[in-house]
Each structure stands twice: as structure tokens, then as C-alpha cells.
Amino acid sequence: MKKFGIVISLLFCIVTLSASLRVEYNSQRTSEAIVTTTILGVDYFNVYELNKAFSAIIHVDVLDGRVNINLYNQQLIVLLESSYVKYHDKVYNISHPALQYKSKIMLPLEFITTLLPAVLPEHIRYHGGTVVADFPVDNSIRRIVIDPGHGGKDPGAIGYSKRHFEKDVALQVAKKVKALLEKELDVEVLLTRSKDKFVSLQSRTEFANKKDADLFISIHCNAHRNSKVRGIEVFYLSTAKTDEARAVEALENSVVYEYEGGSAAVQKYDDVALILADMAQNEHLEESYQMATKIQSHLVQATSARNRGVKQANFYVLRGAYMPAVLIELGFMTNPDEEKKLISSAHQNKLARSIVSEIENFKAKFDQMQ
Ligand SMILES: [Zn+2]
Known part of the structure; x- marks a missing residue:
């Protein structure tokens, strides 16, 4: 009889300890902490910590085994599973390799404490266990506000069946967009409402401004007295408009009259707010249009x-x-076919996927231009 060999498997026990490295800024009182993890005795950090501390723009190309890191407008390329770092036309060597660890890209801490001060001495210095850096200027897209239209006492468009409301579809799609964005992009995504509650139009953009958001996406469903009318349309702000656009505008703006205090409230929106607001959006007209x-x-x-x-x-x-x-x-609640689609989770996933893909493309282009 054949004896089974005893296989002794050596389990590599990887001890991870969390600690942090302090980053202080020259001209500011704030500081950041780079979270570090010990992997096989070496201090590592998640590459996205660079984003937090230095507003780095990071692009990971797993197929190519490269990580492109843009810091203070300088481009560094790290090769995965190697200890080479390319900066301009020079190649630097760090003593431990960049790793893929638990689906994260980890760089050895010496990347920050040794390499960055060596290649970017005018921006980053390291002494006494602390990093001192220039406060990063960041114009990339890092915070996105998704605004599910209507809510609470304001149902928005009422479905052909009279059983479904725009406010619910908008919230469901907004939540899907948020989940996808957070999974796929290194951005913070905030909702103007996450429940079925009323939020005034003004406080929606005020919220986005206060949070210093870089993108504002308002999600709605349409209505028309003719139940045959169908389709998708996307708007950006302008005072120049067609009659049809004016009709949708009247519909979406009617919340102010109906739920925010009648004509006095409308007046409030129409006066000072309009002048200031138009100036605010004008600057971003081209981007919003794109x-x-x-x-x-x-x-x-x-x-x-x-x-x-x-x-x-x-x-x-x-x-x-x-x-x-x-x-x-996203479509017409008043069209029986579209109403059915709009309330289906599968269709909402498609819509969310599609919106997210374009936000990703927009971010990639926008960030590169910065
Ligand atoms: Zn609406």
C-alpha cells in the first residue's frame, strides 16, 4: 500500500501593524498622517495615501505593472513588484519593491522618507521622523455631489400608473451611482439626501458649495401630459433656452412655488441668487456642457x-x-413603458453604470488638464 507523504506547508504569517507617519505643511497649521503597515518587517503604505497627503494624481495600470504618480506637477513612475522608480529620464532604486497586497498597491515608506525628498527637494523634506511638505495645490476632482431630485412632500413626477414617483427613482439611481463611484474611483461621494425627505433647491447647491464639491449631478425623471412622450435628456445651466427646455425647467422649478413658500420664494430665487448663481456657473459652462x-x-x-x-x-x-x-x-414617468423600466433595478443599474462611466472619463480628462 502506498503511503501518503506528509505535506508540511509552511504558512507565511504576515504580521501587519498599523502606524502612521506625520506630514506637516510649510505654511499651514494642518497636518496629515500617512497610515503605514508593516509587511514582512518593512513599513509600507497604500499608494492612495499620497493622494491624501500631497494631492497626488494616481493612475494604476495593473496590466502594465505601472503606477503613475503625479505630485506637485511632477510625474513619477513606479514599477510593480520591482524597486525601480522612474523620474524624468532617471531611474532610482529603492530598497524594497512596490507590492500588490490584498488588492491594494503598497509602496515602501522610504518612498516618502528618502526618494521624494531626493527628487523633489524643493517640495518635500524629511527630518526628525516628520515629513515637511509644501501645501499641495489641488484642482483634481475629489468630491462629487449626487443630488436625487425632489423628496418628502415633493414627489416630483408621478408615474402613469399613479403608483410610482420620481423622487424614489431618483434616490435609487443616485445611491447606485454613489456606490459605483466609491468602488471605482478614489473620490468622496455625497448625496444631498439619502432618505425620502424634502430638501429645498437652494440648499442642494449650498450643500455642494459648502462641501467644496468638484462636480454636481442632479438626477431626475421627466413628465409630460402626453403619455407617448419618451426619452432621455441631459441639461446644463443657461439662461438661453428652447421652448421645450423651458417646459422642463418650469416643471423642475415648480417645487419652489409649490413647496418652498409660493411666489415670495420664487422671487427670492429670481433676484440676487440668479445674478450670483449665473456667474458661478458661467465659469464652468464649457465643462458642464462637455x-x-x-x-x-x-x-x-x-x-x-x-x-x-x-x-x-x-x-x-x-x-x-x-x-x-x-x-x-432619466426618462418619462408619464410614459407607461418608461415608468416600468425606471422602477426596475436592472434598468437603474444600467443607467447608473452609464453615468458613472462618463464621470470617470470626465475625471480622467479633467485631472490631466490640471
Ligand atoms: Zn425632477
């Missing part, structure tokens, strides 16, 4: 919906946003 166009065509392609085009309208909710802002009408 994003609206991309989201529109991607949504139409992904869902085969009727393409109602990209439109300009003067939405209260887009006014006053100090960032690129668009408003998406």
Missing part, C-alpha cells in the same frame, strides 16, 4: 432610449453651483 453631452450619448447608447438631446435650461437647482453641474432626466 459632461452633459457625454452622459447623454452614453445613456442613450446603453439603454436604446430616445435621444432628446443635450439642452440648456435655467434650473434653480443648478444655479449657484461653483462647479461643473448637470441635470439628468
Whole structure:
């Protein structure tokens, strides 16, 4: 009889300890902590900590085994599973390799304490166990506000069946967009409401401004008295508009009259707010237009919906946003077919996927231009 060999497997026990490295800024009182992890006796940190501490723009190309890191407008390339770092046309050697560890990209701490001070001495110094760096100027997209339209006492568009409301579809899609963005991009995603509650139009953009958001996406569903009308349209803010755009604008703005205090409230939006708000959005008009166009065509392609085009309208909710802002009408609640689709989770996933893909593209382009 054959004896079974005894296989002794040596389990590598990787002890990980969390600690941190302090980063102070020359001209600011704030500081950041780089979280470190000990892997086989060496201090490592997650590459995205560079984003937090130095506003680095990080692009990981796993297939190529490269990590592109842009810091203070300088480009460094780290090769995965190697200890080589390329900066300009020089190659530097660090004593431990960059690793993929538990699906994270980990760099040895000496990348910050030794390599960065060597290649960027004018921006980053290291002494006495602390990093002292220039406060990073960051213009990349790092915080996105998703605004599910309506809510609470304001149902928004009411479905053909009279059983479903725009406010619920908007919230469901917004939550899906948030989840996908957080999974796929290194950004913070905030919702103007995460429950079925009323939020005034003004406080939606105020929230985005206060949070210093870099993008504002308002999610809605449309309504029309003709139940045959269908399709997707994406808006960006402008006072120039077509009659049709004006009709949707009136619909979305009517919340102010209906739920925020009648004509006095409308007046409030129309006076000072308008002037300031238009100035705020004007600066981002081109970007908002670009994003609206991309989201529109991607949504139409992904869902085969009727393409109602990209439109300009003067939405209260887009006014006053100090960032690129668009408003998406995902379809008509008043069209029986579209209502059915809009309430289905599978269709909502498609819509969310499509919006997220274009936000990702927009971010990639936008960040590169910074
Ligand atoms: Zn709406």
C-alpha cells in the first residue's frame, strides 16, 4: 500500500501593524498622517495615501505593472513588484519593491522618507521622523455631489400608473451611482439626501458649495401630459433656452412655488441668487456642457432610449453651483413603458453604470488638464 507523504506547508504569517507617519505643511497649521503597515518587517503604505497627503494624481495600470504618480506637477513612475522608480529620464532604486497586497498597491515608506525628498527637494523634506511638505495645490476632482431630485412632500413626477414617483427613482439611481463611484474611483461621494425627505433647491447647491464639491449631478425623471412622450435628456445651466427646455425647467422649478413658500420664494430665487448663481456657473459652462453631452450619448447608447438631446435650461437647482453641474432626466414617468423600466433595478443599474462611466472619463480628462 502506498503511503501518503506528509505535506508540511509552511504558512507565511504576515504580521501587519498599523502606524502612521506625520506630514506637516510649510505654511499651514494642518497636518496629515500617512497610515503605514508593516509587511514582512518593512513599513509600507497604500499608494492612495499620497493622494491624501500631497494631492497626488494616481493612475494604476495593473496590466502594465505601472503606477503613475503625479505630485506637485511632477510625474513619477513606479514599477510593480520591482524597486525601480522612474523620474524624468532617471531611474532610482529603492530598497524594497512596490507590492500588490490584498488588492491594494503598497509602496515602501522610504518612498516618502528618502526618494521624494531626493527628487523633489524643493517640495518635500524629511527630518526628525516628520515629513515637511509644501501645501499641495489641488484642482483634481475629489468630491462629487449626487443630488436625487425632489423628496418628502415633493414627489416630483408621478408615474402613469399613479403608483410610482420620481423622487424614489431618483434616490435609487443616485445611491447606485454613489456606490459605483466609491468602488471605482478614489473620490468622496455625497448625496444631498439619502432618505425620502424634502430638501429645498437652494440648499442642494449650498450643500455642494459648502462641501467644496468638484462636480454636481442632479438626477431626475421627466413628465409630460402626453403619455407617448419618451426619452432621455441631459441639461446644463443657461439662461438661453428652447421652448421645450423651458417646459422642463418650469416643471423642475415648480417645487419652489409649490413647496418652498409660493411666489415670495420664487422671487427670492429670481433676484440676487440668479445674478450670483449665473456667474458661478458661467465659469464652468464649457465643462458642464462637455459632461452633459457625454452622459447623454452614453445613456442613450446603453439603454436604446430616445435621444432628446443635450439642452440648456435655467434650473434653480443648478444655479449657484461653483462647479461643473448637470441635470439628468432619466426618462418619462408619464410614459407607461418608461415608468416600468425606471422602477426596475436592472434598468437603474444600467443607467447608473452609464453615468458613472462618463464621470470617470470626465475625471480622467479633467485631472490631466490640471
Ligand atoms: Zn425632477
